[in-house]
Amino acid sequence: MTAPLQQISTFDDLAKLIQVDVKVMKSFAYDRPDSKRYKTRPFIKRNGVIRQIAVPHSTLKMIQRRLLLELEKLYRPHSRAFAYIKGRGIRSNATTHLGRKHIFSVDIKDFFDQINFGRVRGRLMAQPYGLSNSIATTIACLTTFDNKLPFGGPTSPILSNMICSGLDAELAKLGRDTGSFYTRFADDMVFSTQKSRFAHQIAQLVDEDGVGKIIPGPDLDQIVTKHGFTLNPAKTRLKSRQDRQIVCGVMCNEKLNIRRELRREIRAILNAWQKYGEDKAQEYWVSNYGRPENSSFELSLRGKIEFMRHIRGENDETVWKTVQKFNQLTSGSLISYEPPTDWRAELERSICIVAAESGDIKKADAVARQGSGFVIQDGLIVTNAHVACYADGSSVEKLSVSFRDLAFGALDVELLRSSIDADVAILRIKDQALATSLIEARALDFDFNASTEVGATVTLAGYPNHTDGDTAHVAVGHVTGKSQYLGLELFRISQNVIYGNSGGPVLDDRGKILGIAVCGSGESDAPYTVHNGAIPAKAVRDFLFPPLLDPPLPT
Numbered sequence: 098m099t100a101p102l103q104q105i106s107t108f109d110d111l112a113k114l115i116q117v118d119v120k121v122m123k124s125f126a127y128d129r130p131d132s133k134r135y136k137t138r139p140f141i142k143r144n145g146v147i148r149q150i151a152v153p154h155s156t157l158k159m160i161q162r163r164l165l166l167e168l169e170k171l172y173r174p175h176s177r178a179f180a181y182i183k184g185r186g187i188r189s190n191a192t193t194h195l196g197r198k199h200i201f202s203v204d205i206k207d208f209f210d211q212i213n214f215g216r217v218r219g220r221l222m223a224q225p226y227g228l229s230n231s232i233a234t235t236i237a238c239l240t241t242f243d244n245k246l247p248f249g250g251p252t253s254p255i256l257s258n259m260i261c262s263g264l265d266a267e268l269a270k271l272g273r274d275t276g277s278f279y280t281r282f283a284d285d286m287v288f289s290t291q292k293s294r295f296a297h298q299i300a301q302l303v304d305e306d307g308v309g310k311i312i313p314g315p316d317l318d319q320i321v322t323k324h325g326f327t328l329n330p331a332k333t334r335l336k337s338r339q340d341r342q343i344v345c346g347v348m349c350n351e352k353l354n355i356r357r358e359l360r361r362e363i364r365a366i367l368n369a370w371q372k373y374g375e376d377k378a379q380e381y382w383v384s385n386y387g388r389p390e391n392s393s394f395e396l397s398l399r400g401k402i403e404f405m406r407h408i409r410g411e412n413d414e415t416v417w418k419t420v421q422k423f424n425q426l427t428s429g430s431l432i433s434y435e436p437p438t439d440w441r442a443e444l445e446r447s448i449c450i451v452a453a454e455s456g457d458i459k460k461a462d463a464v465a466r467q468g469s470g471f472v473i474q475d476g477l478i479v480t481n482a483h484v485a486c487y488a489d490g491s492s493v494e495k496l497s498v499s500f501r502d503l504a505f506g507a508l509d510v511e512l513l514r515s516s517i518d519a520d521v522a523i524l525r526i527k528d529q530a531l532a533t534s535l536i537e538a539r540a541l542d543f544d545f546n547a548s549t550e551v552g553a554t555v556t557l558a559g560y561p562n563h564t565d566g567d568t569a570h571v572a573v574g575h576v577t578g579k580s581q582y583l584g585l586e587l588f589r590i591s592q593n594v595i596y597g598n599s600g601g602p603v604l605d606d607r608g609k610i611l612g613i614a615v616c617g618s619g620e621s622d623a624p625y626t627v628h629n630g631a632i633p634a635k636a637v638r639d640f641l642f643p644p645l646l647d648p649p650l651p652t
Contacts, residue, residue, distance in 0.1 A: 169255065180258070199338075208326075275295070300335060440607075451480045452495075452498070453495070454493065470498060485524060495509075541608070553576045576588050585615070594615070612631035613634065
């Protein structure tokens with residue numbers, strides 16, 4: 098299906114499409130000098146560097162915003178681009194690199210400045226966009242300033258992503274070919290790997306006056322140059338697990354967090370406000386953090402706490418205590434944040450160890466197996482088919498489940514139904530009286546609409562490598578990506594799915610099931626494939642609860 102911009106060919110067509118007077122649009126596209134279209138002002142970055150922001154004339158800004166709506170209908174974001182895209186951001190970008198052995202970051206120098214009128218016009222005329230010469234030329238005229246994308250123009254972000262689509266595709270392939278994973282957030286490009294070191298095509302260690310220095314590899318540098326950009330050597334960083342791994346301001350060693358310096362600033366300002374009052378807290382903020390005297394510490398503090406909340410997520414004790422302290426001090430609107438719940442403490446009652454013992458030594462896959470499972474309605478148990486079944490779909494001869502808090506040992510179960518394709522199985526406790534009296538009340542609830550988007554907070558539960566006496570393994574992490582695996586649509590999580598955890602539940606931050614753990618982690622030097630995968634619950638909803646059988650499932 099073609100976008101409206103692809104269906105028009107003339108200047109007048111474009112003016113009509115975005116509902117702007119032809120004479121007005123012509124004035125801002127071709128007649129007015131830049132000084133009458135933009136006003137520039139300095140912007141001091143956190144590191145002290147001064148950047149010029151070009152603010153478009155109010156009428157031109159209106160035109161650009163209407164163009165933006167049409168460009169959004171045209172643009173299909175690359176999966177590795179995370180900036181300026183609805184549903185993506187610095188949190189989801191950092192999540193894709195969570196818990197990796199090494200993270201290598203490089204930065205494009207003067208990003209917007211390197212995208213000029215000709216590049217914008219040429220990209221819009223090229224495939225897959227294919228806009229007419231007139232339309233592409235007019236859009237380029239309306240969206241560039243001083244022959245570059247203005248830092249401050251509403252259309253600059255999406256045009257930069259469109260320009261970088263080829264760059265993203267080539268760098269993503271370079272990552273796949275060398276066992277690493279690539280993402281880009283505006284001008285920040287990040288590679289991460291589980292290998293012992295990066296391939297030389299991506300990062301190299303060189304000797305500079307007797308000191309080792311990390312530089313971009315030849316393939317990485319060549320691809321960036323090919324696409325019309327230059328890397329900034331001052332912003333090349335390699336961090337390993339023992340270092341603070343920071344991606345676009347977000348720490349991502351084991352879990353997502355804000356920088357230590359920001360946490361300390363929030364805590365210090367709250368303490369000053371509580372101890373000395375509002376006026377002294379304002380003075381403290383201005384003098385200790387170099388802020389303008391006419392700025393508000395309370396507004397800044399509120400923004401920083403909201404940022405902490407965004408990064409750390411819901412159901413977080415640290416965020417809860419910080420919000421509570423702020424709300425007690427402010428005379429303005431309160432920050433809304435639900436108190437953390439302790440549902441994870443009760444989770445062990447609802448998950449079980451699944452044991453499968455083959456009685457047919459002639460089966461090629463006749464082995465003893467152990468997995469995890471969880472209780473759903475009617476006292477039924479969900480696990481993976483590869484735990485309870487042979488490869489041909491038939492049931493392993495002896496199946497049992499054990500709940501750690503039940504003293505009478507393993508309960509015999511039978512296979513009710515399974516799907517080898519979906520790798521999911523439902524087990525039924527043979528002693529139905531016991532299932533009714535003790536197991537049904539342990540059922541977990543599903544949320545088939547819960548988000549499995551990158552960055553969503555998730556909890557993995559189960560019994561990896563279980564031996565007698567072990568408690569359940571409950572680990573909090575995040576969704577890190579999506580994958581295809583043996584025909585399954587999976588989402589990847591930051592927690593390790595170790596042998597024995599297959600079939601365990603993956604839950605959202607309210608304790609609702611959103612997936613089933615299925616695919617284990619890999620620490621080998623094999624290229625990046627699918628590690629720590631989970632089946633979305635909504636993908637197997639009809640299998641779990643057949644429309645004609647729900648509720649209840651037959652006995």
